[in-house]
Every structure is written in C-alpha cells, then in structure tokens.
Amino acid sequence: MSHIPRKPNPVFRLLLTWALMSGLTIISMLSGDALETGGVTASIGFTSVGILMITTLFKCRLLLLDFLELRHASPEWRRGFFFAIFLITAMIAATYALAIGF
C-alpha cells in the first residue's frame, strides 16, 4: 500500500513559524544582552554578532516563506530575496569586524 504524505495544516504551519520566530527573537535579545539595563557599551563580541545575524537571517527566511508565501513562488525569486537579506546581514557583520574587530 503506497503511503500518501499528508499536507500540513496551514494554520499549524503559521503557528509553528510564529513560535520559531519568537524563539529566535528571544535568542537575539539574550545574545545582544537586551535584558541588561543601565547603558552598557561593552562589546558583545564577533561571535554574538554572528549569532545575531544568523538568527536575523533565519527569521527573515521564515517570514518570506510562510507569511509572505514565497514557499509557493519560483525558486529564483526565493533565492533572490534570501540573497538580498544575506547581503545586508553580511554587510553588518563585515562592518563590525572592521570597526571593532573579531
């Protein structure tokens, strides 16, 4: 008997996307010491900046695929948008490396 894969419920997928994006935002906040108050200027380090940019990239990817429905668009468009977001995050990481160092 052939096994037919079940199409995921779109509402469930949206809720999962929201949960993942919220989780990634909390990781970003922790990585950027957002809970610290009192005008902290100490550098968070290149690793934390890298984590921030990767979480940003993933959040944008989830938003583009599920909220903006690019999952149903052509792969060329998906690659184009991901590349644009990647360029921006790479630019920020490179700027940090140049201005503050590794």
Place this chain on the structure above:
Amino acid sequence: MHPPDKDSDLYEIYLLEMATTSQQSNRDQISSVNPIQALPDQSAWGPLDALPGNPMMWVLIISELMVFGLLLAGYCVKFIGDPELFLNSQAQLSRLIGGLNTLVLITSGLFAALANEASKAGKTSLTRGFLAITAAFGLLFLALKFSEYSDKAALGISIETNSFYTLFYLMTGFHAAHVVFGLLILGLVSRFNSRENIQTACAFWHMVDLIWLILYPVLYLVR
C-alpha cells in the same frame, strides 16, 4: 493539374479558382490554431506574475528593501568612521523595548497571515477579526515607539544630536510611518475585503515586519 494557356479564355477562370482556394486554405490554418495559443506567451507583469498576490505590492517590497538596504549601508559607513560615538549613543536606547516591539510585530504578522488564510476560505467575519487583532498589535507597536521617542526627548536627544541619532530617527521614523500607512490599509481592506485586497494588505504588513526584523538587531544590539 496544368494551368491553361495564358492567352486562352480559361486562364482567367483558373486564376480566380486559385485565389479562392488559397484564401480558403489560409482560413482553415487560422481556425485550426487555438486563439490563446496564437498569441505570444506574454503577461502584463513578466516574472512578477510568479509571485503570490498583487505584483505591484512586490515592486514596493523590493523598493523598500533597497531603500532600507542603502540606509543601512550609510549606517555602516558612519559606524566605521566613529565606532565610539555609535556605541555610546546606542547604549542610551532601550534594548528591551526594541525586543518587545519585535515580538509585537511578529505576533501581528501571525494574525495578518491568519487573516489571509481565513480570506482564502471565504470566512469574511473571521478575516475582519484577525485584521482587527493585527491592527491592535500595530497600535501597540506605535505606542511603545512613542514612549521610546518621548524618553529620548526628555533626555534632550533629537534627530540633530549626532549622526547615530540622525540615522536612528530616519530609519525608525520612516518605518513607523509605514506602520501608520499599514494600519490605514488594514482598515480599508476590512471594508473592501476582496481576496486580492486582503492578500495585498497582508503582504504590505509583512514587508513592514521584515524591515523591523533587520533594523532591531542592527540599531539596538550590535556593539
């Protein structure tokens, strides 16, 4: 069949018959082709037709990404020029409020996406309900943003304080203006709720969300 001699009386009749046969053959050829196939394979928006929703909204989304990308490039240049100034200025921002605002916009994005799904199913009142919740979260975002701007104003910080704050107010202010415009669009499509209108308004709202997802870590957290 051989044609008759050009000088004979039959030649004119022959030419008339040949012309009639040729016209009939052309008509048969045209009618055998599907009228849609006869037209060249073209569409009004070209590659943009491959994207979901109204192509004009995607033109706007791409333009906005380019505008904010350029503003962020300007931020990067200034940051490299004077990192100390940027770090000291950024320390005066409320990173927690920025993070809460990110969660607020993500949640509003969820309800916009749910409104889009309800609209696909033709559930008008549910669509309106989700759009109202989306707008409520948008208003909460603006309230938090206003509170943040008020705190800065109380400290005497404005758009002219230094280059960090010029770029900060320019980017977050421009983004907040998009949120206000998004709220107006959400209100309009609640009234004129065709399938395409709902999809287009939700795409605009997600674009606003997308921009903030990039702005928050860059302006508030990277140091």
